[in-house]
Amino acid sequence: MPNRRQFVRAMSGLAVAPLMPAPAAAQADPFAPLIAAFTKGAPVREGRVTVDTPNLADNGNAVPLRIVVDSAMDAADHVQRITVLSEKNPRPVIATFHLGPRAGRAVVTTRVRLNGAQRLMAVAELNDGTFWAGSTYVVVTSTACWDES
Amino acid sequence: MALARVQLPDSAKRGEVIEVRIAIQHKMETGFRFDDMGRAIPKNVINTVIARYNGAEVFRAELGSGIAANPYLQFYATAEASGEFEFAWVDDAGERGSERAAITVVG
Numbered sequence: 149m150p151n152r153r154q155f156v157r158a159m160s161g162l163a164v165a166p167l168m169p170a171p172a173a174a175q176a177d178p179f180a181p182l183i184a185a186f187t188k189g190a191p192v193r194e195g196r197v198t199v200d201t202p203n204l205a206d207n208g209n210a211v212p213l214r215i216v217v218d219s220a221m222d223a224a225d226h227v228q229r230i231t232v233l234s235e236k237n238p239r240p241v242i243a244t245f246h247l248g249p250r251a252g253r254a255v256v257t258t259r260v261r262l263n264g265a266q267r268l269m270a271v272a273e274l275n276d277g278t279f280w281a282g283s284t285y286v287v288v289t290s291t292a293c294w295d296e297s
Numbered sequence: 298m299a300l301a302r303v304q305l306p307d308s309a310k311r312g313e314v315i316e317v318r319i320a321i322q323h324k325m326e327t328g329f330r331f332d333d334m335g336r337a338i339p340k341n342v343i344n345t346v347i348a349r350y351n352g353a354e355v356f357r358a359e360l361g362s363g364i365a366a367n368p369y370l371q372f373y374a375t376a377e378a379s380g381e382f383e384f385a386w387v388d389d390a391g392e393r394g395s396e397r398a399a400i401t402v403v404g
Contacts, residue, residue: 210365234363238329242363245372250355252314253373258358259365261327293329 179269182233182240186271187279197230197282199270208262208292215245217254217272217280227254229273235266238293242268249275261292301396303384308401309376317348317356319384320369321394327362341389343368351380376402 183192200214217227226249232242245256254272262268269283301321309315321343328340340362348356355374374382379402385395 232363237363238327239362241361243361244359246354246357246359247372248355250350250353250375250377251373252375255371255373256358257369257371259369261363261365293327 178235178240179233183271186231190277190279192271192279192281194281196280197270197272199268199282199284201268201284201286204287204289205262207290208264208288210259211262211286211288213260214255214257215270219254219274221249221252221254223249226275227272228275230256231271233269233271234262237261237263262286262288263293264288264291301384301394303382303396303398305382305398305400308403311376311402311404313376314373315376316371317374317382318371319346319396320367321386322367323388325362325364325366325368343386343388346370346384346386349383350374351378376400378402
């Protein structure tokens with residue numbers, strides 16, 4: 149029969165166990181394979197892409213999202229594709245937009261579902277074959293992946 | 298088929314960049330929800346939206362379950378000639394929808 153002191157020690161061990169740091173593999177960049185699939189291995193530079201969301205979203209079911217790419221959008225310099233990637237959604241590729249020189253301005257606005265507070269990244273492919281990325285962090289108070297029904 | 302609402306200016310100057318907005322009524326089922334009997338509701342989202350301006354594609358979106366219900370898209374286009382914007386979309390169940398809006402280009 150364990151005495152009280154032993155019992156308390158055993159229980160405190162249990163409580164701490166889930167807080168142990170995750171293995172290193174789990175902390176790898178979740179965006180890396182998604183970006184590789186989009187760029188087919190081409191290098192991605194930071195910049196020219198702005199991901200605009202509220203800093204704090206009350207409802208993860210519809211979070212306003214605006215992607216702005218710094219581009220003249222003429223025949224010589226325009227955006228061809230933009231992909232929006234999520235860190236924690238069960239399906240991490242949220243959307244891919246195809247634009248061209250006739251799109252006038254490289255700005256796309258929509259509303260997305262987010263499974264909790266996370267980083268969002270957008271990667272844009274320009275007509276010269278370069279890839280540019282931008283990201284933001286959104287705090288979501290009520291996640292989308294919560295079925296109230 | 299699903300209702301949709303398209304908003305763009307009635308008229309624009311040639312070369313002007315105009316704002317185009319479309320909202321489509323659609324549940325955008327994620328496939329992660331369950332009905333009252335506990336059965337999984339199959340995924341059914343609008344997976345492609347294409348915008349054509351006088352027959353030529355200006356904007357295309359590939360959407361997933363990460364897009365909110367009743368998807369809303371706002372983008373831009375350069376006014377080139379009077380004519381028509383045509384929007385077409387399809388969901389995972391193969392159901393198609395379309396909507397049109399006319400624009401007059403002056404100058």
